[in-house]
Amino acid sequence: xxxxxxxxxxxxxNLALVLRHLDAHGPCARTEVAAGTGLVHxxxxxxxxxxxxxxxxxxxxxxxxGGRGRPRRLLRLVPERVxxxxxxxxLESVHVMAADFRGHVLHRESAPHHAPYGDPRALAAVIxxxxxxxxxxxxxxxxxxxxxxxTVAMAGPVVGxxxxxxxxxxxxxxxxxxxxxxxxxxxGLDCPVDVVNDANMAALAExxxxxxxxxxxxxxxxxxxADTGVGGGLLVNGRVHSGxxxxxxxxxxxxxxxxxxxxxxxxxxxxAMYIGPxxxxxxxxxxxxxxxxxxxxxxxxxxxxxxxxxxxxxxxxGAAGHALGAAVLGVCGVTDVxxxxxxxxxxxxxxxxxxxxxxxxxxxxxxxxxTQPDITFGVLGTSATLRGAFQTCRDALLDDPTSxxxxxxxxxxxxxx
Amino acid sequence: xxxxxxxxxxxxxNLALVLRHLDAHGPCARTEVAAGTGLVHxxxxxxxxxxxxxxxxxxxxxxxxGGRGRPRRLLRLVPERVxxxxxxxxLESVHVMAADFRGHVLHRESAPHHAPYGDPRALAAVIxxxxxxxxxxxxxxxxxxxxxxxTVAMAGPVVGxxxxxxxxxxxxxxxxxxxxxxxxxxxGLDCPVDVVNDANMAALAExxxxxxxxxxxxxxxxxxxADTGVGGGLLVNGRVHSGxxxxxxxxxxxxxxxxxxxxxxxxxxxxAMYIGPxxxxxxxxxxxxxxxxxxxxxxxxxxxxxxxxxxxxxxxxGAAGHALGAAVLGVCGVTDVxxxxxxxxxxxxxxxxxxxxxxxxxxxxxxxxxTQPDITFGVLGTSATLRGAFQTCRDALLDDPTSxxxxxxxxxxxxxx
DNA sequence: ACATATTTTTTCGAGTCTTGAAATAAATAA
DNA sequence: TTATTTATTTCAAGACTCGAAAAAATATGT
Numbered sequence: 001x002x003x004x005x006x007x008x009x010x011x012x013x014n015l016a017l018v019l020r021h022l023d024a025h026g027p028c029a030r031t032e033v034a035a036g037t038g039l040v041h042x043x044x045x046x047x048x049x050x051x052x053x054x055x056x057x058x059x060x061x062x063x064x065x066g067g068r069g070r071p072r073r074l075l076r077l078v079p080e081r082v083x084x085x086x087x088x089x090x091l092e093s094v095h096v097m098a099a100d101f102r103g104h105v106l107h108r109e110s111a112p113h114h115a116p117y118g119d120p121r122a123l124a125a126v127i128x129x130x131x132x133x134x135x136x137x138x139x140x141x142x143x144x145x146x147x148x149x150x151t152v153a154m155a156g157p158v159v160g161x162x163x164x165x166x167x168x169x170x171x172x173x174x175x176x177x178x179x180x181x182x183x184x185x186x187x188g189l190d191c192p193v194d195v196v197n198d199a200n201m202a203a204l205a206e207x208x209x210x211x212x213x214x215x216x217x218x219x220x221x222x223x224x225x226a227d228t229g230v231g232g233g234l235l236v237n238g239r240v241h242s243g244x245x246x247x248x249x250x251x252x253x254x255x256x257x258x259x260x261x262x263x264x265x266x267x268x269x270x271x272a273m274y275i276g277p278x279x280x281x282x283x284x285x286x287x288x289x290x291x292x293x294x295x296x297x298x299x300x301x302x303x304x305x306x307x308x309x310x311x312x313x314x315x316x317x318g319a320a321g322h323a324l325g326a327a328v329l330g331v332c333g334v335t336d337v338x339x340x341x342x343x344x345x346x347x348x349x350x351x352x353x354x355x356x357x358x359x360x361x362x363x364x365x366x367x368x369x370x371t372q373p374d375i376t377f378g379v380l381g382t383s384a385t386l387r388g389a390f391q392t393c394r395d396a397l398l399d400d401p402t403s404x405x406x407x408x409x410x411x412x413x414x415x416x417x
Numbered sequence: 418x419x420x421x422x423x424x425x426x427x428x429x430x431n432l433a434l435v436l437r438h439l440d441a442h443g444p445c446a447r448t449e450v451a452a453g454t455g456l457v458h459x460x461x462x463x464x465x466x467x468x469x470x471x472x473x474x475x476x477x478x479x480x481x482x483g484g485r486g487r488p489r490r491l492l493r494l495v496p497e498r499v500x501x502x503x504x505x506x507x508l509e510s511v512h513v514m515a516a517d518f519r520g521h522v523l524h525r526e527s528a529p530h531h532a533p534y535g536d537p538r539a540l541a542a543v544i545x546x547x548x549x550x551x552x553x554x555x556x557x558x559x560x561x562x563x564x565x566x567x568t569v570a571m572a573g574p575v576v577g578x579x580x581x582x583x584x585x586x587x588x589x590x591x592x593x594x595x596x597x598x599x600x601x602x603x604x605g606l607d608c609p610v611d612v613v614n615d616a617n618m619a620a621l622a623e624x625x626x627x628x629x630x631x632x633x634x635x636x637x638x639x640x641x642x643a644d645t646g647v648g649g650g651l652l653v654n655g656r657v658h659s660g661x662x663x664x665x666x667x668x669x670x671x672x673x674x675x676x677x678x679x680x681x682x683x684x685x686x687x688x689a690m691y692i693g694p695x696x697x698x699x700x701x702x703x704x705x706x707x708x709x710x711x712x713x714x715x716x717x718x719x720x721x722x723x724x725x726x727x728x729x730x731x732x733x734x735g736a737a738g739h740a741l742g743a744a745v746l747g748v749c750g751v752t753d754v755x756x757x758x759x760x761x762x763x764x765x766x767x768x769x770x771x772x773x774x775x776x777x778x779x780x781x782x783x784x785x786x787x788t789q790p791d792i793t794f795g796v797l798g799t800s801a802t803l804r805g806a807f808q809t810c811r812d813a814l815l816d817d818p819t820s821x822x823x824x825x826x827x828x829x830x831x832x833x834x
Numbered sequence: 835a836c837a838t839a840t841t842t843t844t845t846c847g848a849g850t851c852t853t854g855a856a857a858t859a860a861a862t863a864a
Numbered sequence: 865t866t867a868t869t870t871a872t873t874t875c876a877a878g879a880c881t882c883g884a885a886a887a888a889a890t891a892t893g894t
Binding site: 004010031 | 840841842844845846851852853
Binding site: 423424425427428431458463481482484485488 | 851
């Protein structure tokens with residue numbers, strides 16, 4: 001943060017600029033990169049040469065450049081050069097995904113871990129699953145592939161410098177340095193390891209999905225999801241803002257009612273008491289189903305009843321929409337987000353939430369007409385968290401292409417000109 | 418943002434590093450600067466030479482360096498080299514402060530502007546007041562002085578790239594580009610002009626005051642104040658985060674009760690309806706005083722009654738503390754701030770707010786014991802906004818010392834060695 | 835077929851940085 | 865006076881970007 005700057009920093013930034021341009025604007029020639037980045041032709045030549053050395057970029061054919069003139073030699077990212085490992089740890093299982101830089105999935109691995117609260121066997125399952133995925137990658141991937149990073153997403157706050165420590169309260173691993181444990185247990189995996197918050201990753205993934213679909217990029221974006229619990233994430237300039245204790249965006253316990261029902265967090269009127277699964281099931285009159293067949297089944301039944309037009313179910317979602325509206329106003333009042341993305345069943349049931357949500361927010365228009373956030377629904381479903389973890393690694397690499405080492409020099413005369 | 422980097426950026430950053438070190442650690446020698454910044458001695462020599470050229474730093478005597486050895490030549494900031502103009506526009510008046518880089522006030526200027534809502538005469542008063550202050554500065558300040566910036570703080574959101582536009586709703590200047598108007602009206606003042614939000618500036622000032630007092634710097638800090646209205650600011654890494662529409666921290670309309678009293682913003686249960694001046698006066702049974710003598714007088718009477726132990730007044734503040742606690746939990750849930758600073762009468766009456774505040778927050782400890790924010794009270798009172806505007810200019814200059822031009826070369830032989 | 839125009843890409847010299855080592859400056863201790 | 869120690873400056877080297885000029889590769893015109 002307060003280290004002196006030198007020419008290496010300049011180089012890093014300009015390499016990133018070129019790589020980002022190629023990533024965003026597809027295969028294109030050096031001239032276009034120069035025009036798009038503001039760099040001079042001579043610099044682009046040198047920068048591209050370095051990216052080619054590192055195996056991140058490759059020349060791929062020429063195209064005539066309209067009329068006469070030397071044809072442009074297209075530059076293309078080499079997605080298979082980089083392998084990214086993303087893991088998601090839930091209360092019941094571990095999922096690991098290995099993907100190349102383009103997002104093409106190379107390998108998937110899952111493992112349940114039905115270990116009691118606080119049991120280290122859950123951790124063993126995590127390690128085992130990651131190990132198997134890493135081994136598969138080493139076995140199957142191209143010999144040039146560079147394993148860039150492993151990112152583990154899980155519930156709970158993540159604190160410490162550079163997101164080093166994960167205290168996963170729900171697992172009974174309070175104050176456990178999961179990152180250190182993973183690094184220790186996987187000495188063969190010599191890439192950086194990061195532990196991050198799952199909802200933050202889902203937020204990032206949905207944001208990128210929307211951006212890819214052509215939506216503009218507001219400075220600040222909030223993500224609110226509900227499935228087995230209520231959580232969220234806050235993005236500033238497209239990056240996760242995790243707060244002073246790694247808890248930013250954990251809005252399940254946002255108070256929206258002074259004297260609402262008591263929450264297990266100890267206070268009253270938390271958002272989770274209005275839009276969480278249990279309150280919804282209760283409000284829709286499905287307690288009996290939840291009792292006998294479990295929460296998952298009750299939510300599935302709620303979905304059926306909504307689609308059948310059941311008035312109790314509809315009313316339950318209407319009230320939840322109202323509460324969600326209050327939360328949205330709260331989030332906007334504090335951080336002035338330009339866009340709110342709803343995930344989990346908030347996305348699935350958007351149709352039934354929308355009326356209450358809009359009603360609650362409508363009044364506000366009187367104060368600041370053009371500062372209402374856009375409300376959109378997430379499209380990634382349960383894959384959001386893994387995709388977000390992947391995206392984080394990708395961003396890190398796009399920010400610093402020098403983290404990828406140069407390819408070994410090819411044998412002399414391998415591809416003569 | 419996406420411009421290529423070059424050696425000028427490196428220079429800018431390292432100049433800033435040296436200047437910041439001198440600012441923070443007082444007069445010290447080049448060796449100490451090198452040790453403190455991580456720069457090599459040779460670089461420090463060159464960087465300091467440039468800062469001396471620009472008139473920002475001066476050599477000031479030598480001190481023996483403990484035992485034998487060449488004495489260290491102390492380097493000292495030249496505070497009078499830079500003049501900063503900070504203005505605050507309230508609903509009734511304008512205040513302008515000219516200060517040198519150290520914060521030493523060179524000139525103060527005030528003007529009332531009792532103009533009706535939307536009347537451009539208020540704007541004329543603003544321009545006149547700034548003009549007089551600027552003229553006084555030019556007249557009195559040292560001939561070397563460089564007027565670095567004018568920052569105008571006012572109520573209302575500030576939007577646009579680089580905070581260009583201020584739509585000051587309360588003044589009836591909706592969608593007015595105050596910055597452009599000021600620049601047009603003051604052609605003689607050829608320094609950058611910025612328009613910013615007043616509560617954000619107060620937040621910044623209180624943050625710096627606390628930091629100077631030795632409190633550590635949490636990543637995220639929120640400021641909540643109440644005086645004639647309820648407002649606030651959000652700081653991330655010591656910088657104002659103004660949000661997608663310049664409204665971040667405007668937490669007066671944070672909803673804390675689903676079915677609370679209706680607010681003029683159109684929704685229900687806004688924080689301002691619980692801790693704003695009118696609700697407090699009403700709860701303390703002082704409506705009659707407010708009616709006959711105005712809100713200011715009623716608040717003064719409330720202060721007297723609090724200090725006299727009046728039970729109604731005490732109860733009113735207790736309830737407000739409870740509401741404030743809900744808001745604090747909300748702010749923390751969304752942004753996970755590490756510190757909350759209370760300003761305005763929330764600071765003055767902290768003693769009476771504290772019980773309700775603590776009670777409301779106490780329950781939360783069950784969930785995340787060590788993620789509670791520290792709650793502190795602002796110490797700057799009504800001067801916070803002007804000081805914050807000043808601080809913003811100061812930060813901008815510390816970030817980019819090259820914005821100060823080189824001094825004209827002194828006459829040859831002026832100070833022979 | 836050959837010269838020319840046009841567009842892309844590379845080469846080359848200049849200018850700015852930081853850096854590390856060596857030289858210089860300015861004091862005290864012996 | 866001489867040696868030692870500490871602070872500061874000088875100098876050459878290395879890394880970047882940049883602007884201009886040269887080289888490369890194609891289409892067009894005669």
